[in-house]
Amino acid sequence: xxxREAARARAAALLVAAREALGDAELLAGGARAGGAALRAxxxxxxxxxxxxxxxxxxxxDDGPAVALLFDRQVVAxxxxxxxxxxxxxxxxxxxxxxRLFGSAAVYPARLQAVLEGVRQLLSESEIVLxxx
Amino acid sequence: xxxxxGPLHKRLRGREITALRAVRARxxxxxxxxxxxxxxxxxxxxxVDPAAAVPPVAPPAAAAPAPGGAARPARAxxxxxxxxxxxxxxxxxxxxxxDVFVDAHVDEAVFAVSLEHGALVAPLVLTEExxxxxxxxxxxxxxxxxxxxxxxx
Numbered sequence: 001x002x003x004r005e006a007a008r009a010r011a012a013a014l015l016v017a018a019r020e021a022l023g024d025a026e027l028l029a030g031g032a033r034a035g036g037a038a039l040r041a042x043x044x045x046x047x048x049x050x051x052x053x054x055x056x057x058x059x060x061x062d063d064g065p066a067v068a069l070l071f072d073r074q075v076v077a078x079x080x081x082x083x084x085x086x087x088x089x090x091x092x093x094x095x096x097x098x099x100r101l102f103g104s105a106a107v108y109p110a111r112l113q114a115v116l117e118g119v120r121q122l123l124s125e126s127e128i129v130l131x132x133x
Numbered sequence: 134x135x136x137x138x139g140p141l142h143k144r145l146r147g148r149e150i151t152a153l154r155a156v157r158a159r160x161x162x163x164x165x166x167x168x169x170x171x172x173x174x175x176x177x178x179x180x181v182d183p184a185a186a187v188p189p190v191a192p193p194a195a196a197a198p199a200p201g202g203a204a205r206p207a208r209a210x211x212x213x214x215x216x217x218x219x220x221x222x223x224x225x226x227x228x229x230x231x232d233v234f235v236d237a238h239v240d241e242a243v244f245a246v247s248l249e250h251g252a253l254v255a256p257l258v259l260t261e262e263x264x265x266x267x268x269x270x271x272x273x274x275x276x277x278x279x280x281x282x283x284x285x286x
Contacts, residue, residue: 058181058182058185060179060180060181061180063179063180064255065179065221065253065255066179066180066181066221066253068247068253069179069181069186069219069221069247069251069252069253070181070185070186072244072247072248073185073186073187073247073248073251074185076248077248083244083248086244086247086248087240087241087244090240090243090244090247091236091240093255094239094240094243094255094256094257094258097255097257098257098258101257101274102257102259102263102269108233110232110233111233111236114233114236114237
C-alpha cells in the first residue's frame, strides 16, 4: 500500500469512527443523557477533523486543541470545508471539556442541540470532500 | 487569582499574546456587561509542527519605482525567526448569566482568533454564581483558578 493509499484508508477509518460516535451521541441525547451525548459528539467532531489531517499527513492524534488549530489552519482557512465546520469543532470540544470538569449541567438542551447540529454538518461536508479528494 | 501580568502571562509569546488580547476584546465587545472577567488559567505546548499552524504571511509590497523610472533595488530583509511550537492558552470566562447566545459568542470569538492569529485559545465558561460553589474551589480546577491571572480588558 502506498503512502497516499494508507493515508486515504486512515481518513476513511476515522470518518467511520466519527459516524459511529455521532450515532451514540444522538442516542444519548434522545435518552436525556446530555453529558454523555456531548462527550461522544466531541469524539465525532475530533475524528471527522482528524480524517482531513490524516489525508494531509498532519494528524496529531487525539489532542483536541492541536487538532482544532491544525484543522482551522490547514482545512478551514484553505476553504476545503465551510467556516461552520471549524466553529462546530471548537463548540463540541469546549462542551466536552466543560462536562469533564463541571458535570452534565454545563450542556443544557439548546446548547447540546447546537453541538449536534454542528457535528452533523462537519461530518456531512467531510464525507463529500474526502470522497472526491 | 492574581491581577495583572504574572508568570502565566510571561510564558506566552508573540501570536499567543495577540490572540489572548483579541479574544478578550472580542468577548468584551460581544457580551458587554454580561462579561464579568477573563482569567488566564494555564498554557501548554501543542504537539504540532510549528510551520503547519502559522497563518500565511503576506508577501512584501514591490519596491516603488524611483523618480527616474528605474525600480529601486530592494533591500534584503533579514530572514524571519523559525516559528515556535504553538501553545494552547487555557482561559476561564466568567459571565453574569449564561444562555445559548453567550455560549455562541464565546465559541465564535475563539474560532475567529484561531483563524486570524494561528493560536489556540481554549476557554471554559462559568457564571459568577457557579464559581461560588465549593466544588470549584478545590481539586485541579480550584488550584488552577487560585494560580490564575486576570486578563486586562
